[in-house]
Amino acid sequence: xxVVSQHPSRVICKSGTxxxxxxxxxxxxxxxxxxxxxxxxxxxxxxxxxxEGSKATYEQxxxxxxxxxxxxxxxxxxxxxxxxxxxxxxxxxxxxxxxxAETQYFGPGTRLLVL
Amino acid sequence: xxxxxxxxxxVTLSEEAFLTINCTYTATGYPSLFWYVQYPGEGLQLLLxxxxxxxKGSNKGFEATYRKETTSFHLEKGSVQVSDSAxxxxxxxxxxxxxxxxxxxxxxxxVKP
Numbered sequence: 001x002x003v004v005s006q007h008p009s010r011v012i013c014k015s016g017t018x019x020x021x022x023x024x025x026x027x028x029x030x031x032x033x034x035x036x037x038x039x040x041x042x043x044x045x046x047x048x049x050x051x052e053g054s055k056a057t058y059e060q061x062x063x064x065x066x067x068x069x070x071x072x073x074x075x076x077x078x079x080x081x082x083x084x085x086x087x088x089x090x091x092x093x094x095x096x097x098x099x100x101a102e103t104q105y106f107g108p109g110t111r112l113l114v115l
Numbered sequence: 116x117x118x119x120x121x122x123x124x125x126v127t128l129s130e131e132a133f134l135t136i137n138c139t140y141t142a143t144g145y146p147s148l149f150w151y152v153q154y155p156g157e158g159l160q161l162l163l164x165x166x167x168x169x170x171k172g173s174n175k176g177f178e179a180t181y182r183k184e185t186t187s188f189h190l191e192k193g194s195v196q197v198s199d200s201a202x203x204x205x206x207x208x209x210x211x212x213x214x215x216x217x218x219x220x221x222x223x224x225x226v227k228p
Contacts, residue, residue, distance in 0.1 A: 004158075006158075106159040
């Protein structure tokens, strides 16, 4: 089946630094990818839709200058958490839809801890 | 707006017990319905889906029936195993490509030997 990878799987950083998370579709092309945030024991909240070759679409309440998204190619989207603060600590998950599959394929997630 | 409501967990069962996780939804159109499973430390995986009323999705012994009259998509399994311990998410999509998923809050299942 289709595979989506994320890197890194876990990152610890100091407050004020920026962190980049990569999401790759390994065996299919994805013109669209989705970024979610998952708080402990809670559901996934859609943050933004990443579009290859154009600007990302952010959900209401998500700061686009805080969470920079770049969909550089048909297999790669990156999420950069800029000037990270402890409240940004969370589990970030990406997904990509596979044309014709009527579903999304999810990456394994990246756990971010900001000290 | 569209929403999905799941029973709160955790649900703790003994091995071989019967499982039901309730899921109800509200949607402005005719959604496709999904159950995703998240094993510890892993990403979400599609467990099963149903795209229209009265469809039954099934996989790995789990099944759920799309009930339009009760706007429900309850997940059931006749005999759970320890390896079924995970978090289960009910979700809907109004886009046929499975995009723009709306998730329920998730239900943690713990199966004891």
